[in-house]
Amino acid sequence: xxxxxxxxxxxxxxxxxxxxxxxxxxxxxxxxxxxxxxxxxxxxxxxxxxxxxxxxxxxxxxxxxxxxxxxxxxxxxxxxxxxxxxxxxxxxxxxxxxxxxxxxxxxxxxxxxxxxxxxxxxxxxxxxxxxxxxxxxxxxxxxxxxxxxxxxxxxxxxxxxxxxxxxxxxxxxxxxxxxxxxxxxxxxxxxxxxxxxxxxxxxxxxxxxxxxxxxxxxxxxxxxxxxxxxxxxxxxxxxxxxxxxxxxxxxxxxxxxxxxxxxxxxxxxxxxxxxxxxxxxxxxxxxxxxxxxxxxxxxxxxxxxxxxxxxxxxxxxxxxxxxxxxxxxxxxxxxxxxxxxxxxxxxxxxxxxxxxxxxxxxxxxxxxxxxxxxxxxxxxxxxxxxxxxxxxxxxxxxxxxxxxxxxxxxxx
Amino acid sequence: xxxxxxxxxxxxxxxxxxxxxxxxxxxxxxxxxxxxxxxxxxxxxxxxxxxxxxxxxxxxxxxxxxxxxxxxxxxxxxxxxxxxxxxxxxxxxxxxxxxxxxxxxxxxxxxxxxxxxxxxxxxxxxxxxxxxxxxxxxxxxxxxxxxx
Numbered sequence: 001x002x003x004x005x006x007x008x009x010x011x012x013x014x015x016x017x018x019x020x021x022x023x024x025x026x027x028x029x030x031x032x033x034x035x036x037x038x039x040x041x042x043x044x045x046x047x048x049x050x051x052x053x054x055x056x057x058x059x060x061x062x063x064x065x066x067x068x069x070x071x072x073x074x075x076x077x078x079x080x081x082x083x084x085x086x087x088x089x090x091x092x093x094x095x096x097x098x099x100x101x102x103x104x105x106x107x108x109x110x111x112x113x114x115x116x117x118x119x120x121x122x123x124x125x126x127x128x129x130x131x132x133x134x135x136x137x138x139x140x141x142x143x144x145x146x147x148x149x150x151x152x153x154x155x156x157x158x159x160x161x162x163x164x165x166x167x168x169x170x171x172x173x174x175x176x177x178x179x180x181x182x183x184x185x186x187x188x189x190x191x192x193x194x195x196x197x198x199x200x201x202x203x204x205x206x207x208x209x210x211x212x213x214x215x216x217x218x219x220x221x222x223x224x225x226x227x228x229x230x231x232x233x234x235x236x237x238x239x240x241x242x243x244x245x246x247x248x249x250x251x252x253x254x255x256x257x258x259x260x261x262x263x264x265x266x267x268x269x270x271x272x273x274x275x276x277x278x279x280x281x282x283x284x285x286x287x288x289x290x291x292x293x294x295x296x297x298x299x300x301x302x303x304x305x306x307x308x309x310x311x312x313x314x315x316x317x318x319x320x321x322x323x324x325x326x327x328x329x330x331x332x333x334x335x336x337x338x339x340x341x342x343x344x345x346x347x348x349x350x351x352x353x354x355x356x357x358x359x360x361x362x363x364x365x366x367x368x369x370x371x372x373x374x375x376x377x378x379x380x381x382x383x384x385x386x387x388x389x390x391x392x393x394x395x396x397x398x399x400x401x402x403x404x405x406x407x408x409x410x411x412x
Numbered sequence: 413x414x415x416x417x418x419x420x421x422x423x424x425x426x427x428x429x430x431x432x433x434x435x436x437x438x439x440x441x442x443x444x445x446x447x448x449x450x451x452x453x454x455x456x457x458x459x460x461x462x463x464x465x466x467x468x469x470x471x472x473x474x475x476x477x478x479x480x481x482x483x484x485x486x487x488x489x490x491x492x493x494x495x496x497x498x499x500x501x502x503x504x505x506x507x508x509x510x511x512x513x514x515x516x517x518x519x520x521x522x523x524x525x526x527x528x529x530x531x532x533x534x535x536x537x538x539x540x541x542x543x544x545x546x547x548x549x550x551x552x553x554x555x556x557x558x559x560x
Contacts, residue, residue: 026437349491351469352445356493358528359437367469381490382469410442411492 015391017042017298028361031396036181036209036340036387037365038231042298045235048291059283061260075286078293079276085296086226087217088243092275095249096284099240100208101131103227104175106242106279107204108135110252111225115202116172118144123166123201125176126152126377127185130370132175132206150176152377156183156332163195173202173224178210182369182385183332184340186214193222202248208232212389213311213338215304218243234389235295236288242279249275256281307390311339314388314397321401322386327408331383339388342369345404348411350382356407357384362400420512423504424520431524440525444496451499454488465544467537470494474541476548483510483552485545489537497521497529497538505545510556513549518542 015021018040023030032040052074058067060075079091088094097103112135116122122136126149133147140147148166151159158176167174174196179186193203204225207216212233218226226243230236244252254261254272258281263271272278299307318341322328327346345353354366367382368375375382386400418426434440458475465472470491477484485502489495504520505513521530529538 349470351491352493354469356441359441381471406438410438410445 014302015393017044018391019043019046021391025361025363026359031360031362031392031399033386033388033392033396033400034363034365035389035392036184036232036385038237039212039234039389040391041236042234042295044294044298045291048294049236049287052287052290057287060286061277071286071290074290074293075284078289078296081293081296082241085216085300086211086241086243087219089219090246093218093243093246093249095242095244095276095279096289097227097240097242097279098238098285099229099231100206100227101135101240103225103240103242104132104204104206105135106255107225107227107244108139110255110279111202111248112136112139112143112173114251114253116140116143116145119170120145120172121148121168121170122146123148123150123163123171123174123176125150125158125187127156127158127180127183127187127374128175128177128371129181129206129208130372131208132177132204133373136175145172149373150174152374155334156180156185157334158185158187158192160188160191160195163192167196167199167201171199171201173204175204175206177206177208178214178216179207179338180332180371180374181209181340182371182374182383183334183342184209184337184387185332185334186210186336186338188336189223190221197222209338209340212299213304213308224248230288230292230295233295234298235292239285239288239292246275249279252279254281255279258282260284302390310390311388314392314394315339315341317394318386318388318397318400321397322404325401325404325408328404331378331380340385341387342383342385344380344383345408348408350384352411353384353404353407356410357400357403360399360403360406362403364400420504420508420516424518424523427500427504427520428523437525441493444526445492446496447499448489448492448495448497451488451495451502452486454486458486459488465537465540467494467540470537472498472537472541474544474548476545476552478510478552478555481509481556482507483513483549485548487541494529494538497526498541501538501542501545505549510549510552514546514553 020040056067056070058071060072079094082094083091116139122140122145124133124136136147151162153159178189189205196203202224205223207226207228211228224245228241230239260277261273261281263273329344331342350366357364365385454473459473463473463475465474470489472489475486484506487498487502489498
């Protein structure tokens, strides 16, 4: 694929923007296929971090000096960029967190605390990452509520017809991912939200695996909450977003106490700050928040349709190549999926495969992908997962195919 | 000198020497895989939840017992490369006084170029297995001391 252009994207140039890709691992050129875990960072993102620390490191919002003004402006300009990126109606709806997991925990701990009572029901999907299951289990345990599961079919798709049976008068919220990290399935969240809202149930979408691939319009989706991380969209680690509808966020109690989330404090009491600051106690992750803007700019420069085009071609090519390997079965064959291939090979443990591929310089993820209930559903302990990003190439998929064949030969 | 009379350190040196014959990584791993496949079968009665050491990716079952005041280990894993590494640890630690095992430094895995398998990652049951082997040795050491 290198050298070819898809819809005006020069892929050779894109690759050059990622310094980490230009290295050898175990004596072989690196093939990085663990993008669903975290994507690599373009130079613009790295430069943005360096620039903040080397020229305008300062605490934000309170300082009146020049560096503080500059840092505050940069921090807030990311908020605006994220607002536009997911088409939220206001920057008040964009809350900085440290990642998807914290975003979900924030909702469980605040909205959940106020709205979930004994006997209530929370629905999650059978495709959830532990991050979007455990916070709800903790909440349910605390409150005496129950967690119900939307079942999954053999292709790794949600059985949506079951949703109507699952929702009862006790159901308060549905939490599900937009895209499954383990299988790549794209869930019909617009439909889920429609069904949920018709029954007065709120919906939280875990968008961690969706933001770098799919166009997100939270208003069109009518999502109540949408959570995601910077590091899976070519941005820094340690910074994430919680989108919430303004009316909901306003009703929610604060998450943590401390600077920035307060308006006024006396020894006896305090009043809480306006949105979004009410949920941003303490000095935030300023550098990473600022650098997140560079990753939004990176994605916007090409547009997600063009990025998807590249990734879909890689997915089709890899699906075709890997399916032809004897004994290999792809887990997750949903009609709608992103560029993730999760697979098992008969008689071979995924960890052995991962170790041998690593020796060839090929990074894949192996294990249960923090989705143990889903793996249980398929009757397996884990899979090997190759997940593609815009900088990957057909040649790299050829190397994966050869690496798998070699590993199988060694292990059989 | 038979294997049983060698010290933990001497057996480690022997393994390092064996691995030094391999120039390429695939030969090294092929040998590990072979060792894994050859590891003495762990009696199914020992494959219990209690004896399972959980890693994020593979599982290891570890059993230990005392015989003539020496500690012996038996183990199994669902992943064959881990099983190969486990077989090396079993070979290094089995048949020694518990006190020696409890105090032994393990450096051969690094020296044969397999250090990544002892990195502090959750994916890896091997670090937990090594820790458990040492804990068992400490427990047997205490047991022996109480008898004296």
